[in-house]
Amino acid sequence: MKNIRNNEHSDRRSAAKDAKAALVEAFRAAKETAEPTREARQMERRLVAEARDKRRAEREQVKLDERNRVAAEAAARDAAVAAAARAEIDARELADKNRIERVLQDEAARKAKRDQRYANRKAR
Known part of the structure; x- marks a missing residue:
C-alpha cells in the first residue's frame, strides 16, 4: 500500500x-x-x-586470626622440635662425658693395680 500522505521535510522534522x-x-x-x-x-x-x-571485614578478620593461629602453632612445633633436639644433644654429651669418666677411672684403677703388683714384687 502506498503512503497517500505526502510528508514534506519540514513536516517530518517537526514530527521528530x-x-x-x-x-x-x-x-x-x-x-x-x-x-x-x-x-x-x-x-x-x-x-x-x-x-x-x-x-567481608569479619571474614578477613577470621582469615587473619586463622593465619596467626597456624603461625603460632608452627612456631610452637618448631620450638618443641628444637628443644627436643637440644635435649637429645645434651643427653648424648652427658653419656659421652660419663663414658669418658668411666674409661679414665678404669684406666686409673688398672694403673693402681699394676703399681700395687710391682710394689708387692719389689717387697718380696
Missing part, C-alpha cells in the same frame, strides 16, 4: 521534534513519580553495601 519532546516529558514524569521510591532504594542499597562490607 515533537516525538523527542514527548519522550523527554515522559522521562521527566517517570523520574518525578519514582522520586520517593528512589531515595528508599538508595538507602536500602547503602545498607546492603554496609552489611556486605561488614561481613
Whole structure:
C-alpha cells in the first residue's frame, strides 16, 4: 500500500521534534513519580553495601586470626622440635662425658693395680 500522505521535510522534522519532546516529558514524569521510591532504594542499597562490607571485614578478620593461629602453632612445633633436639644433644654429651669418666677411672684403677703388683714384687 502506498503512503497517500505526502510528508514534506519540514513536516517530518517537526514530527521528530515533537516525538523527542514527548519522550523527554515522559522521562521527566517517570523520574518525578519514582522520586520517593528512589531515595528508599538508595538507602536500602547503602545498607546492603554496609552489611556486605561488614561481613567481608569479619571474614578477613577470621582469615587473619586463622593465619596467626597456624603461625603460632608452627612456631610452637618448631620450638618443641628444637628443644627436643637440644635435649637429645645434651643427653648424648652427658653419656659421652660419663663414658669418658668411666674409661679414665678404669684406666686409673688398672694403673693402681699394676703399681700395687710391682710394689708387692719389689717387697718380696
